[in-house]
Amino acid sequence: MKYLLLKHYRGGPAPHHAFPAMDQWTPEEVDAHMQYMRDFAARLEERGEFVDTQALAPGGAFVRYDGEGQPPVTDGPFAETKDLIAGWYIIDVESWDRAVEVAADLSAAPGPGGEPIYEWLEVRPFYNSASPADE
Amino acid sequence: MNESLLRELVPAVIGVLVRRGADFASAEDAVQEALIRALERWPDDPPKDPKGWLITVAWNKFLDATRAAASRRARERAIAAEPPPDPGPATDDTLQLYFLCAHPSLPSSSAIALTLRAVGGLTTRQIASAYLVPEATMAQRISRAKRRLAGLPLNQPGDLATVLRVLYLVFNEGYGGNIDMAAEALRLTRQLAALTSDPEVAGLLALMLLHHARRTSRTDAQGRLVPLDRQDRSRWNTALIAEGVSVLQAALMRDQLGEYQAQAAIAALHADAPSTGETDWVQIVEWYDELLRITGSPVVRLNRAVAVGEADGPQAGLAALTGVDPALPRYAAVSAYLHERAGHRERAAKLYAEAALAATSLPERDHLTREAARVRHRVNR
Numbered sequence: 001m002k003y004l005l006l007k008h009y010r011g012g013p014a015p016h017h018a019f020p021a022m023d024q025w026t027p028e029e030v031d032a033h034m035q036y037m038r039d040f041a042a043r044l045e046e047r048g049e050f051v052d053t054q055a056l057a058p059g060g061a062f063v064r065y066d067g068e069g070q071p072p073v074t075d076g077p078f079a080e081t082k083d084l085i086a087g088w089y090i091i092d093v094e095s096w097d098r099a100v101e102v103a104a105d106l107s108a109a110p111g112p113g114g115e116p117i118y119e120w121l122e123v124r125p126f127y128n129s130a131s132p133a134d135e
Numbered sequence: 136m137n138e139s140l141l142r143e144l145v146p147a148v149i150g151v152l153v154r155r156g157a158d159f160a161s162a163e164d165a166v167q168e169a170l171i172r173a174l175e176r177w178p179d180d181p182p183k184d185p186k187g188w189l190i191t192v193a194w195n196k197f198l199d200a201t202r203a204a205a206s207r208r209a210r211e212r213a214i215a216a217e218p219p220p221d222p223g224p225a226t227d228d229t230l231q232l233y234f235l236c237a238h239p240s241l242p243s244s245s246a247i248a249l250t251l252r253a254v255g256g257l258t259t260r261q262i263a264s265a266y267l268v269p270e271a272t273m274a275q276r277i278s279r280a281k282r283r284l285a286g287l288p289l290n291q292p293g294d295l296a297t298v299l300r301v302l303y304l305v306f307n308e309g310y311g312g313n314i315d316m317a318a319e320a321l322r323l324t325r326q327l328a329a330l331t332s333d334p335e336v337a338g339l340l341a342l343m344l345l346h347h348a349r350r351t352s353r354t355d356a357q358g359r360l361v362p363l364d365r366q367d368r369s370r371w372n373t374a375l376i377a378e379g380v381s382v383l384q385a386a387l388m389r390d391q392l393g394e395y396q397a398q399a400a401i402a403a404l405h406a407d408a409p410s411t412g413e414t415d416w417v418q419i420v421e422w423y424d425e426l427l428r429i430t431g432s433p434v435v436r437l438n439r440a441v442a443v444g445e446a447d448g449p450q451a452g453l454a455a456l457t458g459v460d461p462a463l464p465r466y467a468a469v470s471a472y473l474h475e476r477a478g479h480r481e482r483a484a485k486l487y488a489e490a491a492l493a494a495t496s497l498p499e500r501d502h503l504t505r506e507a508a509r510v511r512h513r514v515n516r
Contacts, residue, residue, distance in 0.1 A: 050272050051272065127497045
């Protein structure tokens with residue numbers, strides 16, 4: 001079963017605790033965080049659960065069609081939405097419980113003072129490719 | 136020499152290496168490497184003796200790998216000194232491979248991957264592409280599974296139920312990547328049925344044949360799901376149906392009923408009917424009762440309600456639905472269908488929309504969304 005673990009720049013439930021943005025951290029704290037993320041991905045690979053990971057820059061814009069002959073309408077960069085996606089992992093695991101366990105592992109990445117950041121991650125199931133019998 | 140014939144040789148060649156003293160994990164790796172080399176070379180330069188070629192190349196790969204591991208040097212000398220192969224009977228080896236690869240200690244995704252590689256003779260890349268994961272991930276999954284199996288003897292009695300479940304999971308995967316997984320599962324089940332006389336293996340084979348026979352009519356040209364009552368029955372494959380029915384009848388004669396035989400019996404009754412209206416729903420309900428007795432499964436209870444609805448009318452179907460767990464994935468879809476049949480269109484439209492939200496696959500979601508739209512449209516007309 002495939003799941004998307006979605007990281008957000010903003011949005012989601014109230015944070016567990018307030019901490020400064022990453023550019024305020026010490027270089028060692030930033031390195032430790034990055035190393036944790038690499039180890040996390042390596043653990044997924046080692047267990048045969050890794051599918052994909054991508055990070056998104058905060059820029060970009062909302063875009064929509066505006067009728068025949070009209071140029072597309074854009075809103076942004078930095079449209080006033082509550083939600084801003086930062087990136088994702090795609091994992092292929094045995095169960096929902098395992099997906100939750102993996103997300104909790106990712107959420108424990110260290111921040112200032114080496115303390116876990118307790119980040120909220122959105123966990124979403126993919127549709128199955130299998131099609132069950134029809135009677 | 137086509138690719139499927141090559142695949143068929145794989146389990147026997149693994150068996151030869153194991154009998155020459157290789158451990159299962161190394162033997163399987165060596166045969167996979169030989170298989171990849173065969174896929175590259177054979178199209179231009181086919182060997183006279185394909186099996187002999189595979190054994191030689193795989194054995195050399197195994198020796199190379201063993202040599203590379205310095206700590207194993209002493210063992211390698213002992214093995215290399217052993218007398219050459221006795222090709223002997225391979226059927227038992229292949230049967231044992233089914234049991235080992237679908238060992239109950241493995242998570243099902245690993246059991247599937249290992250079965251497809253060691254018994255099915257697929258490459259890691261083909262399996263990865265079928266399941267839409269990176270090749271490295273699939274390779275890890277397989278080596279992890281083999282580490283978990285390390286130390287288990289090849290001749291240990293296996294768990295047939297797990298083997299059958301793994302094969303049925305592969306069958307339901309349909310087309311994946313470049314490989315027709317349903318056809319592959321059918322081939323592996325056919326091969327298993329030739330190795331064992333267990334009536335449940337025959338039951339699963341019959342079930343697959345009967346489903347496979349209807350495959351092309353289950354989706355239309357746009358890829359939309361076509362429900363059973365709207366399928367073009369002239370497109371059903373009568374040869375596969377005849378084979379499925381005859382395999383099933385032989386199994387039922389043994390008088391050891393199991394869940395796959397009962398499911399195949401239901402599929403056979405559908406296959407036998409010229410239309411939904413002319414289907415022997417009373418007998419289908421009886422088979423569902425048997426299936427329920429064997430499995431106690433809530434999903435069976437749910438599907439039984441549909442059959443009751445056809446046999447005794449939608450009110451009876453709705454009555455059969457009471458007591459079924461509404462948290463089941465297809466509960467709303469079944470309820471919607473029965474309510475529509477009972478003439479409760481508003482209710483049915485709402486339930487179809489609810490069912491679409493609960494769908495676990497995209498074709499199913501789209502189908503249920505269309506059903507909701509269809510029923511609503513008539514409501515408003």
